Amino acid sequence: MAKMGSRKHLKRYKAPKNWPIHPKENKWTVKPAAGPHAIEESLSLLIVVRDILGLADNSREAKRIINTGKVLVDGRARKDYKYPVGFMDVVQIPKTEETYRILPDTKGRLTLHPIPKGNDGxxxxxxxxxxxxxxxxxxxxxxxxxxxxxxxxxxxxxxxxxxxxxxxxxxxxKFEEGAMVLITGGKHTGEIGKINEVIINKSSNPNTVIVENDKKNEFLTLKDYAFVIGKDEPIISLPGGN
CATH class of the missing domain: 2.40.50.740 (Ribosomal protein S4, central domain)
Known part of the structure; x- marks a missing residue:
């Protein structure tokens, strides 16, 4: 039994730092299954339903909600409570007509940002x-x-x-100068800005970009951390009303 549980569960204090859960509330949490997102970059659907949205008081209730197809990810019912939900996924609760997009906050934690109708399809x-x-x-x-x-x-x-x-x-x-980007890693995680310059390194060093935020301040980040979210302005709803 212990070995079986170790494949499905994870001690909370060992959970990735980007999981928005308290490490001391319970001893165990649910480990995401292998799937579309890497385990360290995703949350299990049970954590989303129980710990983040508060739709269930315990694991049994959360599993029942999920198993009956009441939670959609990217428009499709997912009935595996270990299903990995990750960056940019759209989570819908048809019964309450609530829709969320998985985004990073400024501390690098995955969060569920409520999105309005018209921005959820x-x-x-x-x-x-x-x-x-x-x-x-x-x-x-x-x-x-x-x-x-x-x-x-x-x-x-x-x-x-x-x-x-x-x-x-x-x-x-397109990933190009002038594009709006969301930073997904490093010390500027969660920030929004415009690409001012793309720096292609001929050495083994990674390519970088210079990004300008809404306060006209520039910062340097890795090219891989810059995720385009629009041409002249973001096309997705963002925390803070952006």
Missing amino acids: FKLCKITDKTTIKENKTQLNLHDGRNMIVDESYSVGDVVSLNVPNQEITDNF
Whole structure:
């Protein structure tokens, strides 16, 4: 029994720092299953339902809510309480008509940001890699584990907007100077700004970008940390009314 529990559960004090849970409330928490997001970059659906949204008082109630298909992730009912929910996923509770987007706060913790109607029918996905396959088509590898076959030209680092749950690409936001970005890592995690300059390093050092925030202050961050959220302004609802 102990070995079985160790695969599903994790001691709270060992949980990743980006999980918005208190390490001393209970001894154990639920470990996300392998899936579209890395375990250290996601939350189990049970944690979302019980600990963050407070829709259940205990694990049994949370499992019942999830098992009956009352929670949607990216427009689809997910009935596995260990299902990993991660960055940019859209979580919907049809019964209460509430919708949330998973975003990082300024401390790097994953949070559920309430989003209004009209902003809930899509999600943003970053292109992390691409390959050419048969018939000269392109396969895009997206940050949430999706693979999509397309005819059009896309670049690694760009962000596509997908309808949910249809998963059809409706727009493409290029990673370029002037683009609006959300910082997903480093000391500027959670900040919003505009790309002023992309610095391509010819050495083994990673590429970086200079970002200007709404106070006209500039900061340097890794290119991989900059997630495009719009061309001239953010197309998603953001904490703080941005």
